[in-house]
Amino acid sequence: MRALAAADFRALGCDARLVVTDPDHLEACRWLLEKDLATIDATCSRFRSDSELASLDTAGGRTTPIGALLGEALSVALRAAEATDGDVDPTVGSAMNELGYDRDFTLVHRDGRPVRLTVRPVPGWRRVRLDRAAGTVTMPPGTRLDLGATAKAWAADRAAQMLAAASGCGVLVSLGGDTAVAGKPPEGGWRIRVQDITGHPDEPATGPDTTVAIREGGLATSGTSARRWRRGGQEMHHIVDPRTGRPVRTPWRTVTVAAATCADANTASTAALVRAAAAYNWLERLRLPARLVATDGSVVRTTGWPQERKDKEEAA
Template sequence: MSTLQWRDWSCTVRVVVADGRPTPDPALAARAEGLVRSLMDDVAAASSRFAPDSDLSRVNAAAGRLVPVRPLTLELLGVAIDAARRTSGACDPTVGRHLEHAGYDADIDLLRVRPPRTAADPAPRAADWRAVRVDRGLGLLGVPTGMALDLGATAKAWTADAAAALLARTLGRPALVALGGDVAVAGDGPAWPVLVSEREGGPGEVVSLPRGGLATSSTRARRWPGPDGERHHVIDPETGRPAASPLRTATVAAATCLEANTLSTAALVWGAGAPARLAAHAARWVTTDGHVATTALWPRSPRSGGVAA
């Protein structure tokens, strides 16, 4: 196995290539890292909410007008709109202003150390993914005045899927890519052991992931101090505020990491209704009092340790 990891996007990036060697192949690892880093850079240029020159930032700054964007941005927007449609709006990409209003207006590492801020602006207009305007023929994207996009619920998971597929296709070997709690595998190979935990480096459960992806969404990891107590990044589109859910963490295994992350994020918004909605999926959740439950399709745990997710 050739394994490497680094920090980016405020999370640990892990890449594993099953090369059949007893020791890592430095050349293969360097090539794999270059492929994943390049893809992540492209996605950030399209969808970063904190880079002022990204397509997403330009669209948000020009709310009320259509803005020319790159094809990748339109693809990521389409993925986010589809997630909103499939979850009946629980995963809504138009909660960008609500995240800012909650205080999530900078990288999470900065939020954790700066003094709490009180929002001076009035509450943003209601989220509504149907209000996004796209002209695919001309490559234009826009949102109404007072609205902003955030693709965090889908772009990272899409990237994990795309990166794993790219490695398997380019290197000709099975590969795993983990971007924080978003894990994707590609290529024909044995099942991958993956550690499911609520926090990076925390205790958890190891499960087998033979194909597709697995995603964990939690209100425990991305938290920052607010004037009225701690806040988290999962916004309930109906209230425009951090979701007040009886679930604090949800994990789903699915055909893709994107599908898994869409469902795990929606579960935290669905709250008490999540177990019924997840019954037909391989899912695990933790309630705010620490109770762990799973669906009947949740994968069995292998005996060996695994890649953290």
Template sequence: MTSATVGVDRRTSPSEPAVLTTRWRTWGCEVALVTRGADPRRHDRAVARMRRELDAVDRAISRFRADSELTAVNARPDVPHPVSALFLDLLADALDAARRTGGLVVPTLGRPLVRLGYDRDLALLPVRVTDGATGTPAARALPAERPPAESWRRIVLDRTGPDGSGTVRVPAGVALDLGSIGKAASADRIAALLAADELAGTGGLVNLGGDLAVLPGPETGAPWEIAIDESGRDDPRPPRTAVRIGTGGLATSSTAVRVWSSRGVGRHHVLDPRTGLPAQPVWRCVSVHAGDCRTANAASTAAVVLGETAPAWLAAHGFAARLVPARAGDHRPVLVGGWPADVAPLPTEIETGTTTGTATDPERTSS
């Protein structure tokens, strides 16, 4: 991993709190910690804490580490397996997302993802270049492996240790994947830890590859400005718009970012649990603002799975959302609920991806 602490002072007045940003790559995506009102030493201590927490999560739930707890659990289905409190916390968040979405977002898609070719870090997979949009009828006609119906309901968690550790048992024929909700829940967790310790009394924003959590606590300045990134892995494009949020979490689920080619067919990572295949690419990306990042992520992922009926589902559940169609040439967003007012178009001088917490330099969300 590489990192660089950026201390560019973009304040319009010396009385405004300074904003510092550190970003690096891990988990196959860019992550960042942005602080407002913290001196460089506190900022650096917070970055060190965030790195430790991310490493702990990786050891717990990575599908690509032979020594992770998740790998051990998947290797021994249908028997109780000892796991850490962190693992149980993240799995509990994933099961909560499954319940809240009626099974549209589940943690039991490990085997379908491997069968579709997502068996190692995304950077090591070939990018689709010639087969058209991912999730096309041709792609969906290929053999699939969907998890047994409602298998997520048969996962058994048992907290037996005084530290919250315990055991987990997954049904036979099921492999866990906690990548989506695990990333969003980690953003919430890290934001809460930093707000209670290293960054107490200051403002901050945790960004894990497009899953963003605002540090809870007292208001310290203007809302954060977030650029909505509609680009794809093989289709770079500058963000067209941004929104401002002051609390909670923001998540964007996309059918264009985590894409790869397997057997000559384009794939994306948002699977429909009902088929075990990539969801129909009705939406290029869906962004949701909610009270926390894991709730926003569950809703944005469910919306991608639902396709055409997503706006009605989001509205019925009280979510604020922005949906961008996947149709070529159609970038008119569908807005749902109390979606924050767009700050659009973006000024041409904006250096997207760098956060200052002002109206001139937004952070970016895309996942």
């Protein structure tokens, strides 16, 4: 069996990783992936003033033409909102800006000036009218969209399928930890390390971790500890409760979910953080394999999460 081949680079403001089962296709797949992600960034970035998404900031209240790619990305976001009863809502853009997350996270001031936080629900996904057949969207005035909860996972799904079809080999695409696979997997499946503290998969893990194998679909981890900053002594993170417009208060520091697609996995892992104590039973009802790590480091798993290998924190 030939060894897997991997490439790492930055894209969409995060670490991107591409793995293929046929090393001969690595360079071509990387070129296609970087080109595709550059197009998605130019279309869907909240942090680029020249993106198509940013152009909608001043379009509230009127029907606006949009391209097919943005229409697809927004459709995924609205489907996630519907599936989670609004726990994952793309209209949180203004709330994110008010919290200080108004630029690529590498540029966010880690200890900025105080902000006055007001409990205020976001405009709401139900008020966004997307007509993909006509290629238009209509939103309330003052609405700013943020596709961060779904766009990377959707991009990983899209890219994995595209590259597997183009190369004829197995493909794994990971964007900031949102991982999608397609094509024929390697023997034993794709081995993916799940960890609480983000790190390179080829380097020793920092903090609790475990390894699982998947053969299809996607795996995603959402958490409140990776992207944190302070405003006037107040701790902030990037998971916003749409009902308050403020960072969620949750007993979980990370939630990892496996699903039929990476977009579905990330939708569920993000919604689980918002649902707080109710997350476990909700994931069980959906029959989604999940690993939830509490703020004290304790781990619980839903039915279906692999049990073959114990987590390091339990084995110690």
